[in-house]
Amino acid sequence: MLDARLRTDMYAWMSLTRAFDDQMVAMWKSGRGLGGTFSQRGHEAISVGVGMAMGPDDVATPMHRDLGTYLVRGMTPERIFGNLLGRATGPSQGRDANLHGLGDLSLGIIGFISHIPQALPTALGVAMTFRHRLEPRVAVTFIGDGGTTAGAFHEVLNMAAVWAAPLVVVVENNQYAYSTPLNQQMASADIVAKAEAHGVLGTRVDGNDVEAVYLAARDSIERARAGGGPVLIQADTMRMLGHAIHDGAEYVPEGLLADWEQRDPLRLTRNRLVEQRTATPEALDSLDRAAASRIQQAVAAAEAAPFPDGDSLTDGVYA
Amino acid sequence: MTGNNFGFTDAPASSGREITYLEAIAESIAHEMERDPNVLVLGEDVGGDFGGAFKVTKGLAARFGDDRVLNTPIAELSFTGMATGMALMGLRPIVEMQFADFISTAFDSIVQFAASTHYRWGGRVPWVVRAPSDGGIRSGPYHSQNPEAWFVHTPGLKVVAPATPADAKGLLAAAVRDDNPVIYFEAKPLYRSIRGHVPDGEHVVPLGEASIRRTGADLTIITYGSMVHESMAAAGALESDGIGATVVDLRTLKPLDTDTILDAAAATGKVIVVHAANRLAGVGAEVAALIAEHAFESLDGPVVRLGGADTPVPFSPPLEDAYRPNAARIESAARRLAEW
Numbered sequence: 001m002l003d004a005r006l007r008t009d010m011y012a013w014m015s016l017t018r019a020f021d022d023q024m025v026a027m028w029k030s031g032r033g034l035g036g037t038f039s040q041r042g043h044e045a046i047s048v049g050v051g052m053a054m055g056p057d058d059v060a061t062p063m064h065r066d067l068g069t070y071l072v073r074g075m076t077p078e079r080i081f082g083n084l085l086g087r088a089t090g091p092s093q094g095r096d097a098n099l100h101g102l103g104d105l106s107l108g109i110i111g112f113i114s115h116i117p118q119a120l121p122t123a124l125g126v127a128m129t130f131r132h133r134l135e136p137r138v139a140v141t142f143i144g145d146g147g148t149t150a151g152a153f154h155e156v157l158n159m160a161a162v163w164a165a166p167l168v169v170v171v172e173n174n175q176y177a178y179s180t181p182l183n184q185q186m187a188s189a190d191i192v193a194k195a196e197a198h199g200v201l202g203t204r205v206d207g208n209d210v211e212a213v214y215l216a217a218r219d220s221i222e223r224a225r226a227g228g229g230p231v232l233i234q235a236d237t238m239r240m241l242g243h244a245i246h247d248g249a250e251y252v253p254e255g256l257l258a259d260w261e262q263r264d265p266l267r268l269t270r271n272r273l274v275e276q277r278t279a280t281p282e283a284l285d286s287l288d289r290a291a292a293s294r295i296q297q298a299v300a301a302a303e304a305a306p307f308p309d310g311d312s313l314t315d316g317v318y319a
Numbered sequence: 320m321t322g323n324n325f326g327f328t329d330a331p332a333s334s335g336r337e338i339t340y341l342e343a344i345a346e347s348i349a350h351e352m353e354r355d356p357n358v359l360v361l362g363e364d365v366g367g368d369f370g371g372a373f374k375v376t377k378g379l380a381a382r383f384g385d386d387r388v389l390n391t392p393i394a395e396l397s398f399t400g401m402a403t404g405m406a407l408m409g410l411r412p413i414v415e416m417q418f419a420d421f422i423s424t425a426f427d428s429i430v431q432f433a434a435s436t437h438y439r440w441g442g443r444v445p446w447v448v449r450a451p452s453d454g455g456i457r458s459g460p461y462h463s464q465n466p467e468a469w470f471v472h473t474p475g476l477k478v479v480a481p482a483t484p485a486d487a488k489g490l491l492a493a494a495v496r497d498d499n500p501v502i503y504f505e506a507k508p509l510y511r512s513i514r515g516h517v518p519d520g521e522h523v524v525p526l527g528e529a530s531i532r533r534t535g536a537d538l539t540i541i542t543y544g545s546m547v548h549e550s551m552a553a554a555g556a557l558e559s560d561g562i563g564a565t566v567v568d569l570r571t572l573k574p575l576d577t578d579t580i581l582d583a584a585a586a587t588g589k590v591i592v593v594h595a596a597n598r599l600a601g602v603g604a605e606v607a608a609l610i611a612e613h614a615f616e617s618l619d620g621p622v623v624r625l626g627g628a629d630t631p632v633p634f635s636p637p638l639e640d641a642y643r644p645n646a647a648r649i650e651s652a653a654r655r656l657a658e659w
């Protein structure tokens with residue numbers, strides 16, 4: 001069994017991710033946001049589990065539901081809220097929107113590329129650089145189920161396998177790409193089989209079980225690091241709110257959400273920690289309270305931060 | 320307010336009803352599907368009850384069936400290429416890009432294959448790609464672009480950019496019926512913000528014809544898309560100070576209506592070209608060059624261009640406001656030019 005401290009930490013990071021999301025959703029629904037944003041609800045175990053399995057020198061290319069990965073890798077909630085609110089204090093200094101543009105190479109993070117699935121070839125380039133330099137580092141990239149239907153998905157798996165690139169591809173299968181359910185996107189939802197057809201090792205994991213995600217990611221990353229070639233992890237979960245903040249997701253059957261709600265990643269982890277006497281409910285409550293107040297503090301700081309100056313418009317176009 | 324058409328409709332107020340720009344697009348698609356069984360719609364999330372990211376295609380699947388309102392996976396390169404194959408076989412697909420920004424993922428199939436097929440061997444590619452473009456609505460670099468210049472630069476394509484509900488309907492109808500690939504740039508900020516009279520039933524605005532939105536003697540503003548509205552507002556403000564401005568709405572960016580452009584330039588001798596797309600090597604550069612080449616004798620001042628900055632479209636309000644032309648900037652550029 002995994003170390004008790006590590007397992008409680010997983011809960012703490014998920015709690016912080018959830019607190020951030022709850023706050024963000026409430027703010028955007030009440031008009032306190034700027035532009036649009038994407039809820040993270042349902043994806044916490046994946047973004048946190050993979051984030052925690054990565055080494056400090058590994059590099060991630062997260063997608064728009066990987067808040068947990070940013071937090072685990074050390075991007076502060078102040079900076080992320082700063083980005084969401086268009087402030088000069090966000091990593092993009094007001095240039096990029098919502099969960100786009102949260103890049104910081106000092107944290108091993110490449111900012112989200114909107115065009116699906118262009119993060120994949122970029123991550124392959126990162127992995128090939130590590131291979132070229134004989135560095136024991138791994139590139140970890142995240143895409144949705146929708147990302148697997150674009151051609152670049154197959155091109156990248158093919159190349160990664162040919163060159164045994166130290167690349168881990170995490171497919172966050174949340175049953176929908178915007179309004180389009182899985183069965184309208186692909187005739188076979190066996191994404192592992194598609195990876196294997198390209199010579200990439202595939203593994204499937206319960207995306208709401210943070211420990212299972214962590215173990216799958218850890219093993220995949222270590223295999224890739226040791227020169228064993230690329231791995232694809234299919235992590236199944238459910239997008240619990242709309243595609244983006246404006247989307248009421250009326251197209252999702254209520255029963256489906258109710259079923260997945262039973263398996264909420266935070267509740268699942270909490271119950272397990274309590275049942276196995278790894279942590280008391282009180283201790284977990286206190287982690288939740290700490291997360292909520294951490295987020296309040298971040299929002300206050302972000303809202304007090306300045307907007308970028310309009311005169312700085314052309315700064316940063318070139319390096 | 321002098322000049323005509325500030326209500327932004329080419330239809331007399333008596334004909335048709337007032338509907339939004341978005342409703343006009345939706346109405347035109349339905350009308351074309353009704354008229355011609357070869358017309359079909361495809362794109363991400365366009366089907367079912369959902370009807371697309373902006374709900375332009377809402378209700379079409381129920382009315383025309385799932386086979387004519389095809390929900391695609393995220394695969395622009397291939398579903399646009401598929402539309403080319405369909406078009407070569409005689410269908411007339413209307414392809415929806417979820418955002419104009421994502422059209423770049425289909426670039427190859429558009430510029431290398433669809434655009435050149437007729438020239439290379441005579442195959443006709445009568446599709447329309449609808450591209451929801453433009454910013455000003457705090458959507459950041461990946462959801463605010465105006466990439467029309469890429470396509471205006473491509474031989475074999477036609478490019479339109481309606482500014483009014485009536486033109487949105489009429490130009491889409493013309494685009495669907497045209498035997499060439501047409502990129503139809505619809506301006507997101509206009510979707511629900513403007514209404515205008517739109518004729519019921521059949522309404523076609525021919526491709527390649529600009530529209531004079533108002534006339535004034537002192538200078539000419541040549542523009543299209545959302546900037547037509549900013550230019551009209553600027554012209555109204557200028558008029559109260561005795562500066563008369565003509566506003567030309569290009570409507571079609573390829574082929575350009577060179578006669579209307581040159582006549583309007585010659586009539587006032589002073590010209591400002593405005594678009595929301597970045598200025599550098601934009602459509603405005605072509606318009607300015609045309610005027611410099613063919614109306615040089617009539618000019619009383621430099622041709623002035625206003626456009627987006629040479630940066631990605633930024634998200635934060637102070638940056639995006641600095642990026643985009645607006646009525647106030649058009650007005651002050653016009654005042655400087657008027658004094659020339």
Ligand SMILES: Cc1ncc(C[n+]2csc(CCOP(=O)(O)OP(=O)(O)O)c2C)c(N)n1
Binds near residue numbers: 114116144172177424
């Ligand atoms: C090339 C491209 N086309 C369209 C879009 C618009 N878009 C943004 S997210 C999305 C759905 C993504 O679904 P999925 O990959 O399953 O990720 P999820 O949002 O479900 O987490 C779409 C169509 C895009 N970002 N890129």
Ligand SMILES: [Mg+2]
Binds near residue numbers: 145172173174176
């Ligand atoms: Mg999905």
